[in-house]
Amino acid sequence: MRRSLTRTTAASAALALVLSLLGQSPALADENRPPDRPDTSTLTARGEACSTDSSRPTLLNDTTLTLRGLITHPDAETVSTQVKAQFEWGLEGADEPLGSADSVYTWDSPGRPPAPRSVTARDLPEEVLIGYRARGHDTRAWGEWSDRCWIEISTSKPAAPPTVTSDDYPDDNRFHGAPGRAGDFTFDANGVEDAVAFYYGMSGSCTTRVELDQPGAEATVRITPQRDGPRSIHARSVDAYGNSSSCAMVYSFLVAPHADPVAYFPLDEGEDSTAHDAMSRGRTAEGTGAIGWARGRVGERAGSGYRLEDTAAVTSDGHLRTEESVVDTSGAFTVSAWVRLDGTDDDAVAVSQDGEHVSGFQLGYDASEEAWVFQRADRDSSDAGFAHRATSTAPAQTGVWTRLVGASDPSTGELSLYVDGVHQETVEQTSAGTAEGAFVIGGGQAGGEFAGTWPGAVDDVLAWNRAPVTADEEVSGGRRSEIWAAANQPVVPEGTWWLGETEGSTAEDATDHGLDAVLHGDPGTVWDGAFNDGIFEPGILLDGAQGEHLRTDGPAVRTDRSFTASAWVRLDDGGVDAVALSQSGSGTSGFALGYDAGLRRWVFEVPVQDGAGSVEVHRVTSATSAWIGEWVHLAGVYDHTDGTLTLHVDGNRAGGAERVDAWHAGGDVVIGGAGHAEGVGRPWTGGVSLAQLHQGVALDSDITRIQFGWIPV
Structure with missing residues (x-):
């Protein structure tokens, strides 16, 4: 039923x-299924991983610890589940725990990773073995306990920091080494037998870690001082628990200043066939063959006027040589020169030093690789070749002043080449012959005979009996290396136009280049049309609507090398893009210094290539808006060594950017527009005064001097 x-x-x-x-x-x-058994790989004590090996516990230095771990639940894959964690801790072998604590319940939901649960364990005993474990609860049942994780705690700090000794930089009240020259420093545990590491620093902090092979051992560290004068090392010892001694000054020493060059041939004579060494009274390099003279890359200040390029030795038909050796090729040495290569058919040597059969070193050009080279022979014999060779990564350029630096350091076994301040290659030199013969400018030696005539010019030759300083050092307001300074300093005026004319059709170049700028505009309104109240000098007034500008006949600077462009400007029309100073390429300007109307910012830009129409540019803009109707000093700096652009506004660094793909714009300088072969774009409306172009990188202190028309020093 x-x-x-x-x-x-x-x-x-x-x-x-x-x-x-x-x-x-x-x-x-x-x-109901209970929570899973916790995996010990997810358990931590104060962030330190679990150790299930009681013979190798996790060592900690705090008696209050946060215990954390993941508690998973099998049902959380399909439904939301509340789960909490319980941690328990106790001494090894004890029946009763020292303590336990539960976390709060939190939800685990499908599709979401489980959140870690944590508790705090307090007042834990020291220097005993403690085990902790965890399990989960889901409001109805407990899961299984995990395996135990073992820890040991000690809060006792090492009694003392390490002691330090050094044979390279001994603490003997005498000067040793030099900035950039590394030395070995030995750290001793100073009786702290459980020290496992040291931390040290040279600025009052102890942040660089040194691991020890075994507790209480010594450690030798190679440290490179960055400055001369008194230096000190601060250090602290750390034990296996992480306890640290105080960070204290443990060693002091004196670093000698950089050794001066052993030879410096400025090559500024400009006549006859003798070059004088500015470092050694009476030492000369006498000409063999026909020595000519040409405008050089660097020079001296001419009275109270601008720093002008002086002469360079033309060695196409002769060379210069000293009577005795200059460089000690058995030790560390560095040679440097500005070179202009005018022919690439044959190998050529700019600087060398004779041995009996072969040059002890050669700095110059390799025709087979079409590259710059610094090379040494492995022995001085009639059949010796140049086994150790460092070459440039890019082809050598002709007709362009290039800074070459070659360095040899037997203590490191390294031979290095730098071009325009940029490291090219470092090779290993296992052995090298010594050379005690003449120091040669404009050639080398092979098979006991003169070889490798330099087809071009050489300028500003220096030699040191030490390795170059490649680490950072303080140079005129910026941290720069010695290699960098050789390529980018001094800053040389290549064109200066005060723009104070009152009549005629040209603005005079105040340097000895004679690069006068021709006015394309109305002399009656341009000349003396604006007064620069920043430096109290007259300036020009340009009408952008009429395309007024000034133009030279030829370039002032190499735009594929470091240069600085600057001008005082007064912008009277902020509605359109405008350029105050540029140097022309075929289809576009090699650089442009001016104003971006869309951003209402000052701008310094360089195109990535020469071409008409829309061309990609690297640019840096000011952080603040441009001022309309007020005089402002703009300076754009291209650092070829670092590959950077920098913009300065009224002497203050306003921004920076990276630049790649440098190229040379070999056309005219244009004041008042963006020049190119077909004319001028983005004309300037307003005043311009004291427009300048310098080869080299103007540092912050140089910008201040350039701003007022003074010589950068």
């Missing part, structure tokens, strides 16, 4: 249906 459903039975059936739709049935809920 069929029985009808009662009200109670029907309600029960409905509840069962709802539960079946929403999740587990009552029957399944009675079969």
